[in-house]
Amino acid sequence: MKNVAVYGLSLFAGASLLATICGGCAIPGPRPLVPLPRIETVVPTDNPMTPQKVELGKTLFFDPRLAGDSSISCSKCHDPAKGFSNGTQLSEAYPGTKHWRSVPTVLNAAYASSLFWDGRSPSLEDQAKGPVQAPIEMNQNPGHLVEKLKQIPYYKSMFNTVFQSDVTFDNIARAIAAFERTIVSHNVPFDRYLEGDTGALDGEQIRGLELFMGKANCVACHHGALLxxxxxxxxxxxxIEPLTGDSDRIATRHFFAKDAGYANYRIDADYGRELITKSADDRFKFKTPSLREVLDTAPYMHNGAFLTLEEVIDFYDEGGGDMPNKSPLMKPLNLTDNEKNAIIAFLESLSGDPVKITPPELPKKADGTF
Ligand code: HEC
Ligand code: HEC
Known part of the structure; x- marks a missing residue:
């Protein structure tokens, strides 16, 4: 297949560039870019998907009663109409609190090797228990939640059917995880291209792919099925200062004012991965996010610092921010405007058909109240 040969060559170019930049450091070379695998390949054997489990998980995902004060559902922050994120820089939060990170999409989280910006959760089953209990997200006590759901006949009977058990916190998480595994990309132009449909990308997107693999070296960190x-x-x-109006928006963009240099520029104070590993080597490090479906998941980065892909590319073109332990893979790129546009066109090819989810009708308590 001609396609694959061309692709293999570019990948090789990317790999040798990586070796040049990285010298002797122990960063593994890029994996090949491959289409998203079938979901069956990542479903854990101890939580098989069944239609009823998925339906139960979907209802739980949309049910605000999972929050301590019954005010905020998973879907409020991971809104299907906003790419399963929330469209703002920083996340919404439990009433009276503030969040400090942006909402990553749940789309394709099924394939992620670790979850959260700092990678602190290894699986969807484990992850789902996090936001339910987090004081700044749903602020719920697991025991209370179980009692609350037991009062709702739909949940009592569904947990019985699906898990042959009463409502438990573990099974709440299992059902939600099974639903999340249905939220995956479909019919992605880039996947079709990799599978041999040469017409799936236009000329500009193919140039963007070559830049991604070559001059811009994005592939050094963004590779494999999820990039x-x-x-x-x-x-x-x-x-960032969270945006509230146009004047704020201009203030946060000072970083891009060339004449300001880096003098006025402060990196985000979130310690990232260090909060998990407790190792100062991991200060300010964040998980390389998937680039799939980026068309729908703005603002970008762990704090939503960039509102558009143009801003993201400008950031990389400048070699990223000015910080002591910045990755050696971050270097000024000297991209032309045409090249920046081509990379963005390529990134657009990573988004598939919109994933449509109809919100479920939420079940009531036996006495007919919510
Ligand atoms: C108040 C807003 C809010 C609510 C409610 C919420 N989330 Fe999130 N979610 C976030 C934020 C913010 C992050 C990133 C936090 C971090 O990295 O520290 C996140 C991360 C995630 C991730 C990890 C994605 C990735 O690629 O790393 C998944 C999966 C997820 N949430 C699922 C859920 C589920 C399931 C629920 C309901 C049980 C839920 N969320 C409720 C805001 C929310
Ligand atoms: C050194 C590794 C590295 C390189 C090289 C790199 N990235 Fe990233 N990328 C990351 C990390 C890490 C993040 C998350 C940073 C954060 O949130 O603090 C990220 C975030 C992104 C995001 C935001 C995704 C989201 O959902 O918020 C986009 C888009 C992106 N990168 C595209 C690119 C492109 C295009 C290139 C090449 C010009 C590139 N990256 C090069 C590591 C890298």
Missing amino acids: DDTLFHATGVPE
Whole structure:
């Protein structure tokens, strides 16, 4: 297949570039870019998917009663109409609190090797228990939640059917995870291209792919099926003031004012991966996120610092932010405007058909109240 040969060559170019930049450091070379595998390949054997389990998980995902004060559902922050994210820089939060990170999409989280910006959760089953209990997200006590759901006949009977058990916190998480595994990309132009449909990408997108693999060296960190590398890097994402209006928006863009240099520029104070590993080597490092479906998941980065893909590319073109332990893979790129546009066109080819989810009708308590 001609396609694959061309692709293999570019990948090789990317790999040798990586070796040049990285010298002797122990960063593994890029994995090939491959289409998204079938979901069956990543379903854990102890939590098989069944239609009823998925339906139960979907209802739980949309049910605000999972929150301590019954005010906020998973779907409020991971909104299907907003790419399963929430469209703002920083996440919404439990009433009276503030969140400090942006909402990653749940789309294709089924394939991720670790979850959260700092990679602190290994599986969807484990992850789902996090937001339920987190004081700044749903602020719920697991025991209370179980009692609350037991009062709702739909949940009592569904847990019985699906798990042959009463409502338990573990099974709440299992059902949600099974539903999340249905939220995956379909009919992605780039996948079709990799599978041999040469017309699936236009000329500009193919140039963008070549830049991604070559001059811009994005592939050094974004590779494999998700275009992530399952690793953590310091790139120097700037701190933000959450936007409330146009004037704020201009203020946060000072970083891009060339004449301001880096003097006015402060990186985000979130310690990232270090909060998990407790190793100062991991300060300011974040998980390389998947680049799939990026068309729908703005703002970008762990704090939503960049509102558009143009801003993301400008950031990389400048070699990222100015910080002591920045990854050696972050270098000024000297991209032309045409090249920047081509990379963005390529990134657009990583988004598939919109994933449509109809919100379920939420079940009531036996007395007919919510
Ligand atoms: C108040 C907003 C909010 C609610 C409610 C919420 N999340 Fe999240 N979610 C976030 C934020 C913010 C992050 C990233 C946090 C971090 O990295 O520290 C996140 C991360 C995730 C991730 C990891 C994605 C990745 O690629 O790393 C998954 C999966 C997820 N949430 C699923 C859920 C589920 C399931 C629920 C309901 C049980 C839920 N979320 C409720 C805001 C929310
Ligand atoms: C040194 C490794 C590295 C390189 C090289 C790299 N990235 Fe990234 N990328 C990351 C990390 C890490 C993040 C998350 C940073 C954060 O949130 O603090 C990220 C985030 C992104 C995001 C935001 C995704 C989201 O959902 O928020 C996009 C888009 C992106 N990169 C595209 C690119 C492109 C295009 C290139 C090449 C010009 C590139 N990256 C080069 C590691 C890298």
